[in-house]
Amino acid sequence: MSQQPHSHGINDGSHESHGSLKSYIIGFVLSLVLTVIPLVAVLNDMVNGNAALVVLLVTAVLQFIVQLVFFMHLREEKKPRWNLMALILGIVIVLTIVLGSVWIMEYNNIV
């Protein structure tokens, strides 16, 4: 049983979506750059305060996207893109958890 998944035009079984050495190297180099930027900028006090926060978060999110595209090959999924949909929903919930908690607990900090 189970051994009979019925496909409805899904993301797998494809032979073309292996990722290539080139995409891995591009991803790696981009990740390195996106790690070095915040290190240099923030640890050397080139940016401060909110600007530093923005630099940190933007480079982190960019690196997240780089890894999704170049390492996890998210773009290569075939329709319907269940994995992408699940990921987006997961991110929405994670943001809800983090931002919602911060918002609610802002009033309740008992320290």
Next chain:
Amino acid sequence: MLDRIKDFASGFFVTGDPLIYGADVAIVLTMIAVVAVLSYFKKWGWLWKEWLTSVDHKKIGIMYIIAALLMLFRGGVDALLMRTQLVMPDNDFLKPEHYNEIFTTHGVIMILFMAMPLMFGLFNIAVPLQIGARDVAFPFLNSLSFWLFFMGAMLFNLSFVIGGSPNGGWLAYPPLTEKMFSPGVGQDFYIWGIQISGIGSLMTGINFIITILKMRAPGMKLMKMPMFSWSVLASSLTIILAFPILTVTLALLFLDRFLGAHFFSLDAGGNPMMYINLIWMWGHPEVYIVVLPAFGIFSEVVSTFSKKKLFGYKSMVFALMSISVVSFFTWAHHFFTMGSGADVNAFFAVSTMIIAIPTGVKIFNWLLTMYKGKISFKLPMLWTMAFIPCFVIGGMTGVLLSVAPADFQFHNSYFLIAHFHQVLIGGVAFGYFAGLYYWWPKMFGFTLNEKLGKWAFWLWNIGFYVCFMPQYLLGLMGMTRRYSTYGWDTGWFGLNLVSTIGGFLMGIGFLFQVWQILHSIRFMQKDKTGDPWDGRTLEWSIPSPAPMYNFATEPRVGEVDDWWEEKQRLAAGQAPQPKPALEPIHMPKNSGIPIIKAACWFVAGFGFVFDWLWLAIPGLVGVAVCMLAHSFNYDTDYYIPVDEIKRTEAAARRGV
């Protein structure tokens, strides 16, 4: 030496209460009886091979349901003990600390060890059959999920006789549940019992999403799927998004208790309100997790017993899926009184009101499906008809509660208690009863006695209103939840007395259901058609009970309610759809690893409860060994030859 053993035992076992001694004796006698019966009839091998190691979704479903009904009994007894204590003022039937334990275990058991497994049981029974699959996507994982639930439930229930029950309420708010205020082991039983079964629930969620998305029969597009399967998809989605939050929250509480961390303590910077915030991020979606499948059941039942297509299929799908997501944006309405500021309360009040809209849409869909239908009042339909008014009242009191300023009056009063029992009994329990009656013939191949079922139905329904309507009034009169007793001067006596009578009526209703099942087994009315209700979806196109491979050949689906349309075509004299030739069927092998692995979790959990690392570590090692054993095992499946399929099908048809 003897003194030390005595000393240990008096702390280890729960002592001093005659009720518990009685339960001890009953448990021991039952266990001896079970062992004796199994040994006398030489059924151990059968039990192991056919059930405990089975990866067949139908058998796992039945095991879930049996466990859930046992838990319903335990949770129900808890409820009746509470109602007995509250029957009159200044009662001393239960000591306050015993009362605290009972309302805690009642809540936990009813939600997590009754509603959840009953729901998973129905998932397992119905979903693969409805979508024309031969099993779920991951049968091994399915078995593991069941055994994790079972061992978690057993660990939790063990606290009743060993170590002492948890007494911090069903969601165990700190700081009360921190080590400082709850030094006993009850709270640790709570954490580990729920944690272990929660891992199982999470895996079930993943399993059913993949099953529904990828294993539908050819031709069954998503928008041609039976509504129950849609509701399972919505519920499973909510499970996988919500349960990790519960896992973390309980783990943090455990770290507080076990390693002296300061997440939720009152000292060293901890903040108990963070726990309340986190637990409701799981807790609120959890109520939708259990109620969405009930909505799916009602949709199937209404359509089948009105002999009409479900009204508003698309709006129903939209309502189910939107509820499963919007349910993540309402959690703070459980703690309006915590002091989160007006903007927070306003946001969550509005989001709570918004979620009532898709729920209301569904009510109209069901009513319009019944409109001008040829309704037959069989048991599943009766429960559905009872559900609608009950849930409407419960839903509207819910909207009252969502008004944040008003909630400051209702909060934690019996008004709230009446509200959530009305949606959980009127919505969830009635729904699962309807589902149980509906799919019972498919599970076991015989129908349940209607007459006894109607007795049970009326007792439950009358009992329900007699029990909970007075509680709305008690709430408005100022009675707060979790009071173990109250004085004569409060004026609450009469209504509490009425409420208790209602509780016992529901208890008698449950006994009628047990009688109904036993009676129907004794005087079995076999269902030889496989389709006793003149059903609409694929599960009714195969014999009852379904053969182990479900469908001899893969069904091909053309439209919504495909089996109904096929029957219409046959009645109109058209030729049946040609069936493809039989081929060997690929099946997964049974495995003993799930039950052993779950037992190792039980051992590890028990060790952590008592801070016995010498027991916990071997338990965890056992878990790891089981994982490796599974990973290294490549001999996991086999084929059923065509001859055997032919024999099975012929035998099933002889029955017809």
Next chain:
Amino acid sequence: MANHGNEAAAVHHGHGHDHGHEGHHDLEALRQMGFWLFLITDCILFGTLFATYIVLHHNTAGGPTASELFEMPGVIAETFILLTSSFTSGLAVLSMNRGDRKGLIGWLIVTAILGASFIGLELSEFIKMVGDGAKISTSAFLSGFFTLVGTHGLHVSVGLCWMIALMIQLSRRGITPVTRRKVNIISLYWHFLDVVWIFVFTIVYMMGVM
């Protein structure tokens, strides 16, 4: 998602579906998608830990603060090591897709060694902190810190054990549809752990010392 390689699909399942496009999608592809959903749940698990850390991180209760405690050189080394191991796990998948079993096992060994050195650095960081009196029971900030970073470390450690088990299976059985799926899954898991670390690095360490 790891759509890498799925000739896996070629696994024989004995009942030829003859209906057109159906039937090539076998159990292994299903398992890969199931694992992706598991990773989504893991995202939420980490999200909850991050939320707790962020809410509690000012509550140092007189104990050491983030900027007093964190020593960036070690953390920076950990970051680059894990990033490189994410890259090498990708190279392992590429070798597998070429059918090069030796290359596959070789890159997995490199990945595992990098992972182990990450864990080693993290452990020595933790040990030093505890030695300096910054324990999980010191303050809410440290409870959140050790739990969040420790949970990530635990994930990496589990991945290491799993990788070793997988290398044994690969050397015994070679590249089959089943082992291929397992390699795809573990490399996905490894990339995921690197992604989580990006946020640990940014939110816990960088914002802590900023």
